[in-house]
Amino acid sequence: MTKSEKYVPPKKWVWDKENGGKFANINRPISGSTHVKDLPIGEHPFQLYSQGTPNGVKVTIMLEELLNLGIQEAEYDAWLIRIGDGDQFGSGFVEINPNSKIPSLLDRSENEPIRIFESGSILLYLADKFNKFIPKKFENRTECLNWLFWQMASTPYLGGGFGHFYAYAPEKYEYPIDRFAMEVKRQLDVLDKLLSDKNFICCEEYTIADISIWSWYGALVLGRLYNAEEFLDVKTYKNVLRWAKKINDRQAVKRGIMVNKIKGNPSSQLHERHSSSDFIHKTQDKLEKL
Numbered sequence: 574m575t576k577s578e579k580y581v582p583p584k585k586w587v588w589d590k591e592n593g594g595k596f597a598n599i600n601r602p603i604s605g606s607t608h609v610k611d612l613p614i615g616e617h618p619f620q621l622y623s624q625g626t627p628n629g630v631k632v633t634i635m636l637e638e639l640l641n642l643g644i645q646e647a648e649y650d651a652w653l654i655r656i657g658d659g660d661q662f663g664s665g666f667v668e669i670n671p672n673s674k675i676p677s678l679l680d681r682s683e684n685e686p687i688r689i690f691e692s693g694s695i696l697l698y699l700a701d702k703f704n705k706f707i708p709k710k711f712e713n714r715t716e717c718l719n720w721l722f723w724q725m726a727s728t729p730y731l732g733g734g735f736g737h738f739y740a741y742a743p744e745k746y747e748y749p750i751d752r753f754a755m756e757v758k759r760q761l762d763v764l765d766k767l768l769s770d771k772n773f774i775c776c777e778e779y780t781i782a783d784i785s786i787w788s789w790y791g792a793l794v795l796g797r798l799y800n801a802e803e804f805l806d807v808k809t810y811k812n813v814l815r816w817a818k819k820i821n822d823r824q825a826v827k828r829g830i831m832v833n834k835i836k837g838n839p840s841s842q843l844h845e846r847h848s849s850s851d852f853i854h855k856t857q858d859k860l861e862k863l
């Protein structure tokens with residue numbers, strides 16, 4: 574089919590492995606493992622298998638926030654799952670997440686190991702387990718969960734919709750870019766209005782709702798996603814920007830976004846994390862290279 578020809582869907586869809594898209598090598602219409610591979614296990618209660626994407630950093634930020642409060646039971650080993658290489662289809666990974674997506678967490682501090690997948694479920698699990706970063710009053714907890722679920726449901730339009738067609742698709746098509754840019758701008762406007770008289774997403778406290786929303790919409794307005802700041806005119810969402818910058822200054826956030834990161838400045842990448850001293854060594858490496 575040439576570019577000018579109109580696409581007419583066939584009667585039955587067939588899998589075209591060579592569609593040329595950025596993720597053509599890992600996307601498949603079937604689930605399950607492609608190869609046998611056990612997951613490594615470290616010494617800490619939590620074993621995280623992830624990559625430093627916006628969904629991945631939600632969990633590392635949360636764990637670093639808990640550790641920052643002195644909660645040693647939140648110590649974790651973070652192992653790198655390279656999704657571009659298909660590590661999420663290894664048999665060990667599929668056992669803890671049949672959906673083959675990062676982040677996935679294993680809690681080994683209970684009688685039997687507990688698997689937790691879906692970043693929203695992981696945030697809620699950790700918040701409930703340690704009774705932190707979630708409001709205690711029932712009505713406030715409900716408002717926090719409203720926004721946690723809002724993020725989980727809204728972001729596929731930002732990532733899978735806008736990000737895919739604007740940044741990753743092999744050719745640029747006006748129709749999907751228009752449709753998803755409109756929706757993402759509407760979502761940013763929802764947040765901007767919400768934050769017009771607030772420092773945090775809900776109940777005047779920093780919660781898992783801030784962590785989950787910041788990891789996507791904060792990154793977007795700070796110019797870290799899809800090079801789309803100008804296209805989406807993110808500077809007009811002043812309240813979102815103010816909130817995003819404030820959260821960006823937190824020490825746990827600065828640490829969390831380094832873990833399992835494989836892109837950007839090498840000195841900002843901590844491929845695996847097994848101890849809080851790993852961050853200090855990373856800083857020393859950086860100083861030595863100067």
Ligand SMILES: N[C@@H](CCC(=O)N[C@@H](CS)C(=O)NCC(=O)O)C(=O)O
Nearest residue numbers: 599626628656674675676691692693
């Ligand atoms: N709803 C899931 C989405 C997870 C997700 O899409 N993860 C991506 C990286 S951000 C992934 O693992 N992609 C690999 C693949 O699709 O094979 C969550 O929030 O945990």
